[in-house]
Amino acid sequence: MGCKILVVAEHEGGAVRDITWELLGLAHAVAPQGGWGAADIKAVLPGQGIGAVAAAIAGRGAAEVLLVEAPELQDYACDGYDRAIEAVVKAEQPEILLFGHTPNGWDVAPLVAAGLGVPLATECSQIAREDGRWLFSRKAFNGKFIQVLDLGKARPLVATVQKGAAGPFAGTTAGQVRAVTPALGVLKARFVETKKGEAGGVDLTQAPVIVAGGRGVGAADKFEIIKSLAAALGGQVGASRPVTDMGWLPHQHQVGSSGVTVNPKLYIACGISGAIQHIVGMKGSGYIVAINKDAEAPIFGVADVGVVGDLFEIVPALTKAVKEARGQ
Amino acid sequence: MKGLVLIKQVPNTDSPFRINSAGTWVDESNLTYVLNDYDRYALEALLRLKDAGAMTEVVALTAGPERASQALRTCLATGADRAIHIKDDALTAAAPLVVARAICAAIKGEAFDLIACGLQADDDNHMQIGGAVARLLDRPCASAAMSLELRDGGTARVERELENNRLQVVDLKLPAVITVQTGINEPRYASLKGIMAAKKKEIRTVTLADLGMGADAIGADGYRTVRLTPPPKGKGAEMLQGPADQVARELLKRIREKTGVI
Ligand SMILES: Cc1cc2nc3c(=O)[nH]c(=O)nc-3n(C[C@H](O)[C@H](O)[C@H](O)COP(=O)(O)OP(=O)(O)OC[C@H]3O[C@@H](n4cnc5c(N)ncnc54)[C@H](O)[C@@H]3O)c2cc1C
Numbered sequence: 001m002g003c004k005i006l007v008v009a010e011h012e013g014g015a016v017r018d019i020t021w022e023l024l025g026l027a028h029a030v031a032p033q034g035g036w037g038a039a040d041i042k043a044v045l046p047g048q049g050i051g052a053v054a055a056a057i058a059g060r061g062a063a064e065v066l067l068v069e070a071p072e073l074q075d076y077a078c079d080g081y082d083r084a085i086e087a088v089v090k091a092e093q094p095e096i097l098l099f100g101h102t103p104n105g106w107d108v109a110p111l112v113a114a115g116l117g118v119p120l121a122t123e124c125s126q127i128a129r130e131d132g133r134w135l136f137s138r139k140a141f142n143g144k145f146i147q148v149l150d151l152g153k154a155r156p157l158v159a160t161v162q163k164g165a166a167g168p169f170a171g172t173t174a175g176q177v178r179a180v181t182p183a184l185g186v187l188k189a190r191f192v193e194t195k196k197g198e199a200g201g202v203d204l205t206q207a208p209v210i211v212a213g214g215r216g217v218g219a220a221d222k223f224e225i226i227k228s229l230a231a232a233l234g235g236q237v238g239a240s241r242p243v244t245d246m247g248w249l250p251h252q253h254q255v256g257s258s259g260v261t262v263n264p265k266l267y268i269a270c271g272i273s274g275a276i277q278h279i280v281g282m283k284g285s286g287y288i289v290a291i292n293k294d295a296e297a298p299i300f301g302v303a304d305v306g307v308v309g310d311l312f313e314i315v316p317a318l319t320k321a322v323k324e325a326r327g328q
Numbered sequence: 329m330k331g332l333v334l335i336k337q338v339p340n341t342d343s344p345f346r347i348n349s350a351g352t353w354v355d356e357s358n359l360t361y362v363l364n365d366y367d368r369y370a371l372e373a374l375l376r377l378k379d380a381g382a383m384t385e386v387v388a389l390t391a392g393p394e395r396a397s398q399a400l401r402t403c404l405a406t407g408a409d410r411a412i413h414i415k416d417d418a419l420t421a422a423a424p425l426v427v428a429r430a431i432c433a434a435i436k437g438e439a440f441d442l443i444a445c446g447l448q449a450d451d452d453n454h455m456q457i458g459g460a461v462a463r464l465l466d467r468p469c470a471s472a473a474m475s476l477e478l479r480d481g482g483t484a485r486v487e488r489e490l491e492n493n494r495l496q497v498v499d500l501k502l503p504a505v506i507t508v509q510t511g512i513n514e515p516r517y518a519s520l521k522g523i524m525a526a527k528k529k530e531i532r533t534v535t536l537a538d539l540g541m542g543a544d545a546i547g548a549d550g551y552r553t554v555r556l557t558p559p560p561k562g563k564g565a566e567m568l569q570g571p572a573d574q575v576a577r578e579l580l581k582r583i584r585e586k587t588g589v590i
Contacts, residue, residue, distance in 0.1 A: 325590055
């Protein structure tokens with residue numbers, strides 16, 4: 001019994017969610033640094049009627065899957081899931097506990113860590129050993145910096161891991177599935193349903209060109225210059241989250257993890273800093289132009305070409321040049 | 329019903345950020361501070377319940393250095409009834425769990441039916457305080473709330489934001505905790521009248537020592553930031569310079585060559 005790295009598996013609709021394979025990939029990648037092997041990596045899986053999910057994980061990365069099944073765990077709710085995970089952690093005593101930095105992972109991880117009385121590093125992009133200590137690299141200031149954290153002496157070391165931080169585990173394992181039935185206590189959160197958010201309006205996913213504006217545009221009426229450039233290029237207008245939150249543009253224009261994922265031939269980001277949640281939605285674009293007055297803005301890290309300058313000078317100049325080129 | 333909003337004062341995201349000489353955090357000398365954007369939405373969510381007559385009092389709490397009282401003043405001017413300031417310079421470097429413990433200690437004896445905070449703070453991006461406070465108080469919690477509705481039977485119905493434009497609807501038995509995502513509402517701004525009224529409102533100040541948390545409460549377990557570094561440069565963009573007209577011509581040339589959209 002016991003393990004060194006415990007991965008909190010996620011599933012949905014009877015399938016293993018991709019983040020689980022990535023967490024297992026990360027666990028296998030870092031285990032040797034702790035002097036551990038594949039036998040030291042386990043997964044905890046709360047849910048109901050998910051024997052097949054458990055078997056799949058045992059066959060691909062986990063030496064053992066601790067399966068916690070109960071009717072109350074049918075769908076995710078923080079209360080219930082947290083107690084199930086906490087109980088398994090107490091029994092298994094891992095050195096490291098990994099959650100995905102997903103809506104459910106970031107929801108439950110702080111509850112579990114606080115329940116165990118240990119610190120937590122969120123949204124980690126890397127876990128590595130340095131001078132005999134485990135260090136957790138995570139973004140701070142919305143991606144402007146990487147913070148390297150030492151979580152200290154307490155165990156387990158708990159982290160939520162950013163999507164894409166590691167490749168999915170691709171090997172096979174002959175793991176076991178073991179059912180455990182911890183007490184869940186009195187549950188005070190109840191899952192009701194999952195539903196689609198509001199839809200309609202523009203569909204950015206089909207646009208060949210997207211000219212996107214961020215908070216740097218400054219106001220709803222100032223979006224005219226963004227719209228003019230989009231029109232000149234025969235494209236659509238995109239936005240970062242603050243723009244749609246503040247009602248400068250409808251929600252359907254929002255690009256990013258909680259908006260749409262786009263991959264146009266050309267994406268022009270104007271006054272957008274380049275937070276990870278925005279980047280995941282547009283990094284697949286064919287050619288990325290970034291215009292930002294801050295030379296250190298993370299958006300330049302994903303752009304093909306960048307201009308450090310005032311968007312109110314650059315954007316109209318580009319619109320003029322495009323119109324001339326097209327004889328408009 | 330009483331509501332508590334947990335807020336933080338953070339550097340303006342537009343600030344000129346530089347790493348400090350120790351290499352462990354940002355240099356705070358050139359920063360201007362504002363109320364964390366997410367927290368404005370959390371405060372508004374509670375103020376709306378008060379406007380609707382469902383809540384009798386809205387209290388704002390922050391844990392932070394002296395300067396953070398300014399953010400509490402903003403909350404009071406916007407409509408919060410009173411404020412609590414856990415004042416300690418050491419809090420900046422504390423683990424979120426320690427901050428959560430301090431918050432729980434500071435509100436001991438008060439019965440808040442709903443505690444709201446922002447989904448994350450724009451500086452450290454930890455996304456933990458709401459969940460940690462909920463667990464320490466043994467209350468249910470829902471993160472990334474995009475709607476909030478009080479229902480009969482002492483529950484709050486919350487729509488949590490998931491990815492790909494989906495929402496998860498969850499019922500929380502009160503007392504409960506929510507963390508609020510931006511866009512849930514349109515936060516109001518302080519009125520001149522509100523700013524005047526705020527001057528008479530109470531800010532109760534407590535120190536960590538008052539809460540029975542000694543100097544060893546922070547960092548004794550070895551929790552610390554080892555270093556702060558710029559992010560990896562990625563593939564690195566080709567940077568264009570010069571007057572706007574010239575830069576525009578250069579951009580046009582590349583767009584033509586690389587994308588074929590013109
Ligand atoms: C769970 C979660 C989900 C999220 N989902 C999304 C999402 O789907 N999409 C999304 O975009 N964000 C999302 N966010 C928010 C994200 O973290 C950032 O806060 C947001 O992307 C920042 O938007 P921005 O770049 O427009 O604003 P800021 O970060 O404020 O950047 C504004 C930029 O404009 C520049 N600027 C200002 N004036 C000028 C000028 N005159 N000329 C040129 N440049 C100028 C500044 O230098 C700055 O870089 C999410 C966050 C969370 C926690």
